[in-house]
Amino acid sequence: MGVGEDTLKTRRSLDVGGKTYDYFSLKAAEAELGDLSVLPKTLKVLLENLLRFEDGRTVTTDDVKAVAEWLKERRSDREIAYRPARVLMQDFTGVPAVVDLAAMRAAIESMGGDAKKINPLSPVDLVIDHSVMVDAFGNPQAFEKNVELEYARNKERYEFLRWGSTAFDNFRVVPPGTGICHQVNLEYLAKVVWTKEEDGRTVAYPDTLVGTDSHTTMINGLAVLGWGVGGIEAEAAMLGQPISMLIPEVVGFRLTGKLKEGTTATDLVLTVTEMLRKKGVVGKFVEFFGPGIREMSLADRATIANMAPEYGATCGFFPIDDETLAYMRATARPDDLVALTEAYAKEQGFWLDDVEPVFTDTLELDISTVEPSLAGPKRPQDRVPLSIAADAFDKALTKDFNVPDKAKSVQVKGADYAISHGDVVIAAITSCTNTSNPGVMLGSGLVARNAVARGLTVKPWVKTSLAPGSQVVSDYLAEAGLDDDLDKLGFNLVGYGCTTCIGNSGPLPEPIAEAITEGDLVACSVLSGNRNFEGRVNPHVQANYLASPMLVVAYAIAGSMHVNLLEDPLGQDPDGNDVYLKDIWPSNQEVIDTVRACVKKEMFLNRYGDVFKGDEHWQKINVSGGLTYDWDSTSTYVQHPPYFEGMQAEPGEVSDVRHARILAVLADSVTTDHISPAGSFKEETPAGRYLTDHQVPPREFNSYGSRRGNHEVMMRGTFANIRIRNEMAPGTTGGITRHMPSGEEMPIYDAAMRYAEEGVPLVVVAGKEYGTGSSRDWAAKGTRLLGVKAVIAESFERIHRSNLVGMGVLPLVFKDGQNRKTLKLTGEELISLGGIESGIKPRMDVPCTITRPDGSTEHVTLLCRIDTLDEVDYYRHGGILQYVLRRLAA
Template sequence: MNSFNAKTTLTVADKTYTVYSLPEAAKTLGDVSRLPYSLKVLLENLLRYEDGRTVSADDVRAIATWLQTRTSDREIAYRPARVLMQDFTGVPAVVDLAAMRDAIVNLGGDPNKINPLSPVDLVIDHSVMVDSFGSANAFQSNVQMEFQRNHERYAFLRWGQRAFDNFRVVPPGTGICHQVNLEYLAQVVWTKEENGETVAYPDTLVGTDSHTTMVNGLSVLGWGVGGIEAEAAMLGQPISMLIPEVVGFKLTGQLPEGATATDLVLTVVQMLRRKGVVGKFVEFYGEGLAHLTLADRATISNMAPEYGATCGFFPVDEETIRYLEFSGREPERVALVEAYAKAQGLWRYSNMPDPVFTDSLELDLGTVEPSLAGPKRPQDRVLLSDLAVQFKEKDFTSFSSLPYSEKRSAPVPDASYDLTDGAVVIAAITSCTNTSNPSVMIGAGLVARKAREKGLTVKPWVKTSLAPGSQVVSDYLQKAGLQEDLDALGFNLVGYGCTTCIGNSGPLPDPIVSAINEKDLVVGAVLSGNRNFEGRVSPHTKANYLASPPLVVAYAIAGNLAIDLKNDPIGQDSSGSPVYLKDIWPSTEEIKSVMAEALTPEMFRSRYGNVFDGTPAWQQIGTADSQTYTWEGSSTYVQNPPYFEGMSSEVNGHSFADIEGARPLAILGDSITTDHISPAGSIKTDSPAGSYLVGNQVTPADFNSYGSRRGNHEVMMRGTFANIRLTNEMVPGSSGGVTKHMPDGTEMSIYDAAMQYQAEGTPLIVFAGKEYGTGSSRDWAAKGTRLLGVKAVVAESFERIHRSNLVGMGLLPLQFVEGCDRNTLNLDGSETFDLTGLSQGIQPGMIVTLVIHRADGSHEEVPLVCRIDTLDEVEYYRNGGILHYVLRQLLAA
């Protein structure tokens, strides 16, 4: 069915493609040429899937009428072309698929109905940890440790690769999923054979990592979703979404000498956070785009989660084509991309009128200055020239009762130096944001070269690491001779994957930890990552700053955050003369010259020619060849989750019901991240998860991380709300996952309290402040919350992905009305609660009543907004979660 006569053909190099033409549809819809490019992609998607059922003609018209309203409350069903996963979030998704196969068999169905219907790529990139560093054998040592730790997980993924159709696995040691996506997987224009035709359409995706947005720099519309949403997309379910507002970000001018793409993106993050773009698309336009490389654009798009937007989109232009050619894409594909974009009005011409946007803001690239962001949020930009003062006068005192003028120091055992407050103990070149960008990576290598020439060295207390986003980075660093210079300063290759920014920084040396603990020193990390939330980088670094790779090298040399790198010497040369940052900072021309010599398309073709084969170690992993997975009861990595226990083919039990007699499990503040709710990093021995592992004969040395054990619900539910930096207001002065079991008031771990409440049949509620669930698209933050027995989360506002994940797990997200919150209600944890108004049925955005029963016998009623936002979400909640909904749909098909 096509109400708009949009189906036409496009011939490129003697091959004919079926396309759903926007210009043809415009003959009925009216002129759509000034729609934002990102909305044109959504419009094409609706045209292609218009069937009168999931997509109606009115849905299509709603995109066209957006030009007049510049906003919309229209809910649409969006179907991305494919799904991207990384292994931390991908393993539990595959676990759920395996569990769904078991469940459909138990209900009398066919396990082969559980298969991805959209192409899925899973890139194993989150499991390498920086155990070994600063040596020539660091890479081999870390890889060996990675395979030892993760053998069970990798065997499971090898099984999934064989068992499921339409599912590919990129083996470990290849690179970060977003960079592999940018350099190889993404096609800009996707094609598939359908009813004897080759259909061409925009490459779109959702991913189980927030930073899926990176590929928007390559004009591929994509964003992060929870694992449960991704599973639904894999299984053919559309993603329900409101037609978004689109904020235009106009770029003019070009970056000045000394400023990097990292400085630019930190500026963009700060500006957009202040603007407020949560739940909106951001689209970049203006003549400044002509001065940004594709890698620069990808750097900006990568950090869309940090500036709060759903995505940060760049349209197709000459730079897009140049990058596709340079990165080794097939000439036929490159030709199709250009022809398709021009035919569809998706091509950016320099003299075209600007698109129409909901709102806009502007940045002159020439005003960008060297910057960092921290000490604990990526949007808190600080100029390089101000950081030392900020650390000494402001942020230091937020971690300690002592001013920096009374800074402390402690001797490092078996060393000839002391460790002081402000010491940089981690300097990491890491993350997809920056290692995808040759300009900043070459820049880091040149800083290392110039520093080496002057006899500068890294301070002995700094843990240095280099974890590139792809093997191509190593190729051009080697060809330029810069890897030797980085090695000389301790920035040896430690692995290809997401390390420090995800909490895989590995342990600090014991003597360093001893000195930190002796005086509770405030020490820091400088990393070229995109995330620096509390407790994420390392449990020992209280101040964590995001910076460009060249600045990471510089701070490793300086060794302390309180040194003013803009004005003070960074060190002394071999003759004792002071050396300043400007003395070792490369010029833009130097960087460009090295890039021109060192990078070649052949590097991409060679590295990605056999990308799915993996190393001999990967190929030697044995696994069963079966439709359903044989669960090992003794496994501490992969277990059959309990979501489908007792499930029937029809909806029962869950449906719509009021919640009565609930107790608060936790009362939390603002900006509670998914790291706070479900940490990805190290597992403490004395935590509930640590006790479980010890009870299963796992030694602390083999604990690995929460992120690596996401395939085991027993570990993950024990780790829910277990972040060492989490503050529960029910237990003033505490930190970590502790609460009070009421009414007796006994303090215990959140997990133990939840289990006791479950045994008593008491439902639970979590209360929180603003921006609940910010951070990575971590489905376990919702899954773990459900398994603890929480029925509802009441917050002042929610992060987009986490709110959706809560609904997807059958949880009720509720929002305080303006002027009402946990503080105005004086909640202390002694109360019990009822949630009424649910039993008559749920409608998106309806008002639910919270009845507060206080310990003194009084009660109070307050209204809450139900943040089940769409009719599809109502069905997910009614079924007990999106997986249950999909399973029942497939069973009935």
């Protein structure tokens, strides 16, 4: 995508190290826009984007001026068209995106168009990081065994991705076993300042991106503006469509002080997450400022930026400063790029200076007040101080898990121990949040070293795992000699990628799983991740706690959430002396010194020198197919999706929804994990029955996430999380509903198919924060394929709302304090929605008629959460992909 017309005449040149770069100057824009020095850094990035693409059509001078005028009200209702520099994908969300691109190529050919038109126009990097599972653990062979199983399970998916890497331009695939996409992005892919050759000139501009994973925000720690979008939006972005967005509110988070002895970046981010959730920053930018930033390593900043989805913000941004440049040098970025970054940032006002920006609102934290913490047992924002964690869990047994007999224990078959409520059965050093941070990773190794020296061991019922975010982590752990100590405690390498945090924890040992089931025990996991939603980590584990890698090691030794780590001994040394956490915890200075001594630039050069080559497993995969994909009708991983079947050159008329049935009535905080689970599933589920019918044995089911390229599996998995509760079917959990008017209980998928045969449209009713969680496009795709025309909720999470629109599903919000409870909705009602066929407008009122089983009616007004004119177009076309395809075909 080329630059625009530059009617404001802001194009300038910058000489750095003997090379000349063109750029679009914010200082030059001040002649027209006024003083921009106090504009938040994030909005300066958006403003530069608008200046560069201003063409009088998608971006106008009024759009540019609206960013400057934001300073008057500190908010704006202006819709802008934003074009990020690149797109980042992981394989769970990336596979269906490539499936959709392949389907679009097939569709455009069937419409008489040119398949070559379907190509990413923006650079796309897909990192395969979500497919490794922790089957083997606690032994030196665990890594090799898990790699072999990963390739065996994902052969069809990996063949498809290798085809995509050759068939599409501007599309690169980072092979399995390299690391987590966010850490690979932080350590290698991101440039901070991007450049592009255009008409013989080199144009410099901020590195910006969207990613198909909500934790894309991690790169904000490196001063790169990026956030997670649904795979649907990402596909549109890489096909050259601008991202339509309102100029956001920006909340400033002032940081002062520095971490006190015994606290970690994980404790800090859990505190920040709790504070921002209470503040309410959904749909807003968060920008960090204040003297505390200068006390933070870049890895600590990235840890805080990573959890922006957990605190609800679109991004959590840190500006460019000397620490940014130091990190770029330490990770082997080229010297000329570092020099350009410094010169460009200072010239454009992106550099961290003493000018305090103007924000919509602010809050403040003295970092020195942070205390050791966990978060759980069900949500990442529910911080629990370590000092009261044992008491808090005891209360949760009653309040959250309704346990009548807290002292219950069950003997484990073939073992000399029993397990009980609160025992930690999974201790996982996992997930991008912390595995990218050398401080807490080396810290966990130091805890392990000290524990081993005192003769401590991990409890036998704990499944331990170490899944670093990149191969560099293994290098610096080995350099420090700490890998052996972690191995001795069972924290052997299990893979490089997202494991336990996304539900790829693998099965528990059978005797442990049987004991949990037999006693209906509330077993626990402690993981260094960012997600602990119900049913996510492991089907046998109900209580999940987020913690630093250092505390993960400590809880593996303690073996129970009932142990107060600050007061109770972790165990005894060989002489019978009690050993406490304080006895094995390293000082902050020891951690800092270890990082300085053991994290080396050469490690990054070596590991990323040939990053797209892959190991021998990857290189052996056959690549078949040419410009269009040769679909295999027998594949259970990749199938031709039905989105474009029978599609005409022009969209049909949208219509009102008449006499729809309610498919599900759901409570508050229903996540995308509830709507579209990523983890394992059983034989008796609709997805399990489908695979069994296709001769796939249960041991080869893999996970929902790995089968996202097959809509038949994913439809059957929609609303099928084992923990989801549909209020239409009281007393049940899992994807169960009642078919109306028969009242018969059945799986949601089966009911949806029955309604489809009967020609009955469907709606879903929900509470607050509907769709919280990962940027899971299948939560919207599955909803659409089940025949759901609208979702009526009290509020929506940002990404899921836009994904629903992108799939042609109407997101509607209750008004005037009404909700499913005040309206006494049982799921037996008929729902009719009007005003649609007469013309959808952004945020319009939609009249809704509720018809009760006795024939009485009630009329209410709902708010349409189609927010922009672009989204109106997407909805009219039946979805964003149909809209793009028709434009390209024309």
